[in-house]
Amino acid sequence: MQQIFQTNATPAEYNRLGRDFPFPDLRNTLCQNCLKSEYTPHGYYQRYLIAENFEGYIEIRRYICSCCQVTVSLLPWFCHPRRSFSVELIHCLLVKFLDWTESVVSFLGGFAKTHGVKVSRQLIYQFKKRVVRNCNIILMEVTRQFNLESPVSNSNEQRNRVKDALNIIETKSPNPCQVSMNMFSHGSHTYLTP
Numbered sequence: 001m002q003q004i005f006q007t008n009a010t011p012a013e014y015n016r017l018g019r020d021f022p023f024p025d026l027r028n029t030l031c032q033n034c035l036k037s038e039y040t041p042h043g044y045y046q047r048y049l050i051a052e053n054f055e056g057y058i059e060i061r062r063y064i065c066s067c068c069q070v071t072v073s074l075l076p077w078f079c080h081p082r083r084s085f086s087v088e089l090i091h092c093l094l095v096k097f098l099d100w101t102e103s104v105v106s107f108l109g110g111f112a113k114t115h116g117v118k119v120s121r122q123l124i125y126q127f128k129k130r131v132v133r134n135c136n137i138i139l140m141e142v143t144r145q146f147n148l149e150s151p152v153s154n155s156n157e158q159r160n161r162v163k164d165a166l167n168i169i170e171t172k173s174p175n176p177c178q179v180s181m182n183m184f185s186h187g188s189h190t191y192l193t194p
Contacts, residue, residue, distance in 0.1 A: 001032070004181045007076045011054040011086065014076055019044060023061040023074055037067035049079060051086035052115050077177040081190055089117060090191060091166065091176035094131055097124055098163045130192040132158045138165045138191065141183045146172050 005024050007014065014021055026039040042064035046057040061074045078086045085093075093111065100107045104121055112118045131138070135158045142152050142165045153164035169179050184190055 001070060002073045002075055002081050004075045004077050004184050006181060011049055011051040011058065011078055015054065015056060015058050018059050026063045026072060031065035031068060031070060033070040034065060034068040037065050039063035039072060040066055042071055048084050049086060050084050050117060051078060051089055052117065077181045080180065080192065081184060083192060087177045087180045090127065093119065093124065094127060095166050095170060097128060098159060127192060131162050134189065134191060134193055135162050137189050138162065142168050145179060145182055
């Protein structure tokens, strides 16, 4: 099981602190799985992260329930579950790609030059396919998180509806990590849930 926590640290600062980072303490927290026992520390593992101005391994804190043996991994909010790319980088990539009207090759070259991160054509198409497939989940989350009364999008086309939702996140949220974290904790969904 994964749990996302908010932090003001950048990926580089988080990495520099390593195991000395002030992780949330789950020792007095009741297990969410069996509701019988509290979590105990269960070490660390390394996870690869690609973010703007950072690429490398970071430490992830783990806890375990002594009763049911379920483990909980604490992910900083800039990590996207099951993805190497950071939430902010994925968000930025999708916003820019969905607005792009020229060739994919020119987009990828420009993105690599601007952000210092190389992305393959296959990966950008996979991200686009998944975010479009999750369009309704994203629209519901944006409406819920920002208490919107009017529709997020008036378009009938999924791609345009996703663009509208991502643009609302850009304008109403100081950080897409907040929206992603709330989305994951609310229903275990992300932009790119398969």
